[in-house]
Amino acid sequence: DADVTQTPRNRITKTGKRIMLECSQTKGHDRMYWYRQDPGLGLQLIYYSFDVKDINKGEISDGYSVSRQAQAKFSLSLESAIPNQTALYFCATGSSGRDTQYFGPGTRLTVL
Amino acid sequence: QKEVEQDPGPLSVPEGAIVSLNCTYSNSAFQYFMWYRQYSRKGPELLMYTYSSGNKEDGRFTAQVDKSSKYISLFIRDSQPSDSATYLCAMSGYGGETSGSRLTFGEGTQLTVNP
Numbered sequence A: 001d002a003d004v005t006q007t008p009r010n011r012i013t014k015t016g017k018r019i020m021l022e023c024s025q026t027k028g029h030d031r032m033y034w035y036r037q038d039p040g041l042g043l044q045l046i047y048y049s050f051d052v053k054d055i056n057k058g059e060i061s062d063g064y065s066v067s068r069q070a071q072a073k074f075s076l077s078l079e080s081a082i083p084n085q086t087a088l089y090f091c092a093t094g095s096s097g098r099d100t101q102y103f104g105p106g107t108r109l110t111v112l
Numbered sequence B: 001q002k003e004v005e006q007d008p009g010p011l012s013v014p015e016g017a018i019v020s021l022n023c024t025y026s027n028s029a030f031q032y033f034m035w036y037r038q039y040s041r042k043g044p045e046l047l048m049y050t051y052s053s054g055n056k057e058d059g060r061f062t063a064q065v066d067k068s069s070k071y072i073s074l075f076i077r078d079s080q081p082s083d084s085a086t087y088l089c090a091m092s093g094y095g096g097e098t099s100g101s102r103l104t105f106g107e108g109t110q111l112t113v114n115p
Helices: none
Strands: A004-007 A010-013 A019-025 A031-038 A042-051 A054-057 A064-070 A073-078 A087-094 A107-111 B011-014 B019-025 B032-038 B045-051 B054-058 B061-066 B071-076 B085-092 B109-114
Touching: A004 A087, A010 A019, A019 A031, A019 A087, A019 A107, A031 A064, A031 A073, A042 A064, A042 A073, A073 A087, B011 B019, B019 B085, B019 B109, B032 B061, B045 B054, B045 B061, B045 B071, B071 B085
Parallel strands: A010 A107, B011 B109
Antiparallel strands: A004 A019, A019 A073, A031 A042, A031 A087, A042 A054, A064 A073, A087 A107, B019 B071, B032 B045, B032 B085, B054 B061, B061 B071, B085 B109
């Protein structure tokens, strides 16, 4: 079984819709991250959480929100999706005291 | 200017070739360096992790860091078609401390190894 899972794996939606991407992990890590990946831009950090009560904005948080429901679950929401949010979205986990991160399989989101 | 520069390629080599992948960076605070491999339609997976300057070898892979030149490399010996993937460099200045456990990634280099 995968250590970091993401649902859905693919999603097509329309401009203005609210979308939630979910991430869960069985690695026992306390830190969780959301990234988006675009051609030519690489991985950009959206939000990160060091524990359930600690949420931090990353480089590109505008238009996104997150919820850390439990140590193992971290969800990303697009309140009102727009076409330039079309991208690959990755969840990652890590442990305190270490900067290595472990990625989920990704969600391909298309906003029409 | 980006903090981390990586040539996106694409890079195409014959099977058995030695591959050299490189990143340059501008932030002298970076001390921890990683290479991730990303297969098509998959998430990045950690390949190599090094601290400060020097070399680290793992099988056919060697990671090299030159902090004086702000330059890191990944060498792949005896490359195989299964090595075809995108390789991303990543780096951090904080080693996991609460104040800065964030990675800065390069754009990634797309590698194809032809049989």
